[in-house]
Amino acid sequence: MNQAEQKTTVSEAVRKHKEFLFPAVATYYQEPVALVKGEGEYVWDDAGNKYLDCFGGVLTVSVGHANPKINAAIIEQTNKIQHTSGLYANENQSNLAEKLAGITPGDLKKSFFTSSGTEADDTAIFAAKLATGRHEIVILRHSYSGRSATALSAVGHSTWKPLPSQVAGMVHAHAPYCYRCPFKATPDNCGLACANDIEELIQTTTMGEIAAFMAEPILGVGGFIVPPEGYFERAYEIARNYGGLCISDEVQTGWGRTGDKWFGIEQWNVVPDIMTSAKGMANGVPIGWTIATSEVADKFPGLTFATFGGNPVSTAAALAVIKLIEEEDLRTNARVVGGYLREKLEELKEKYEVIGDVRGMGLMQGIELVRNRETKEPAPEAVLKVFEETRRQGVLIGKGGLYGNVIRTGMMLNSTKDNVDEMIAALDKGFATV
Numbered sequence: 001m002n003q004a005e006q007k008t009t010v011s012e013a014v015r016k017h018k019e020f021l022f023p024a025v026a027t028y029y030q031e032p033v034a035l036v037k038g039e040g041e042y043v044w045d046d047a048g049n050k051y052l053d054c055f056g057g058v059l060t061v062s063v064g065h066a067n068p069k070i071n072a073a074i075i076e077q078t079n080k081i082q083h084t085s086g087l088y089a090n091e092n093q094s095n096l097a098e099k100l101a102g103i104t105p106g107d108l109k110k111s112f113f114t115s116s117g118t119e120a121d122d123t124a125i126f127a128a129k130l131a132t133g134r135h136e137i138v139i140l141r142h143s144y145s146g147r148s149a150t151a152l153s154a155v156g157h158s159t160w161k162p163l164p165s166q167v168a169g170m171v172h173a174h175a176p177y178c179y180r181c182p183f184k185a186t187p188d189n190c191g192l193a194c195a196n197d198i199e200e201l202i203q204t205t206t207m208g209e210i211a212a213f214m215a216e217p218i219l220g221v222g223g224f225i226v227p228p229e230g231y232f233e234r235a236y237e238i239a240r241n242y243g244g245l246c247i248s249d250e251v252q253t254g255w256g257r258t259g260d261k262w263f264g265i266e267q268w269n270v271v272p273d274i275m276t277s278a279k280g281m282a283n284g285v286p287i288g289w290t291i292a293t294s295e296v297a298d299k300f301p302g303l304t305f306a307t308f309g310g311n312p313v314s315t316a317a318a319l320a321v322i323k324l325i326e327e328e329d330l331r332t333n334a335r336v337v338g339g340y341l342r343e344k345l346e347e348l349k350e351k352y353e354v355i356g357d358v359r360g361m362g363l364m365q366g367i368e369l370v371r372n373r374e375t376k377e378p379a380p381e382a383v384l385k386v387f388e389e390t391r392r393q394g395v396l397i398g399k400g401g402l403y404g405n406v407i408r409t410g411m412m413l414n415s416t417k418d419n420v421d422e423m424i425a426a427l428d429k430g431f432a433t434v
């Protein structure tokens, strides 16, 4: 859709959003978009404009808006029984837990369900502390884990920390951010300095033994930072040498997003002791999930309870999402269509100086914008320009990165090459405005 065709309206939803919500609930775009309808890869705003949704509400609508198969499962379960709480068994929760034990790597077996990624990460951290009897956690700078006291303390971004760390014992290791290497090295000559540094971090900033090392296989909010080969093998080795369990945060990288594998960490030749996810797991129905080895899960003492955890409707949605990913081979699709997308993004990089780096895996591809390719000075203002133009072109994209200078694309797992072409055409026009 071009500029001339776009309709505008004074949106009541936007007006009330601005008046009655915390200003911290920040929206994209100079004039916020109010979405009213979604179908497959597309969404519509309240003025009737149609957009290709290339961010899926932050990698959460994983298999298309209003997907008929997912909706059927949700509606069928809603009509049977909508809520039970964990005080009663329900077949969807049990079946989902069994399925997850089957598709997760290694000995991961026992699940705990919640309603968000924040709770999933909290549960993982609690479980690691309880299983090891230790309290210190190594996490990564540029990471994001949510907004509870624990998750907030783990977050590696000042921009997402309205309060200082509330929970002691979180130490932040350098991110494996090759484009902006904290050691000013390059992947071919660094000797995995960022991973090796975890050892000194533990020796100098903790009691010398840790409960866990928690990391996203690709740093999502951080701007799709992809670690170098061998990073996770070395990081997990060090963490385990110092008594730590390894937690993989798959909130963004799970469910085939990175291509071929179910989970991002499977791309890195290591097996975690605990894994978390949320977002794309139920295509937008709120869910959070933590899975651990029996050894870890069995050490969680006494009682623990999450009212909405394992809700029959959200677990029905998750079961339907997993079934659809299997039936339609969407993990392969993420690799193939993601590979095509990557080629097109590399072509844009050739064309536009403002693109400093293109990175990602599968259908998780980011574009880091810089004012100057030599100095790599971040260009968040360029991202805003690209945002406004792509919106005019009828395409929604995402952003991230510590400096707000990374465009993030999280197209749906069942996206086609035509969808990619549509997004690329809009990005091309967007970059032309910079």
Ligand SMILES: Cc1ncc(COP(=O)(O)O)c(C=O)c1O
Pocket (backbone or CB within 6 Å): 058, 115, 116, 117, 118, 119, 121, 144, 145, 146, 147, 216, 220, 221, 249, 250, 251, 252, 278, 279
């Ligand atoms: C990697 C990661 N972990 C945890 C979270 C927190 O999830 P939620 O917003 O569902 O609490 C997010 C959210 O963006 C995330 O990206």
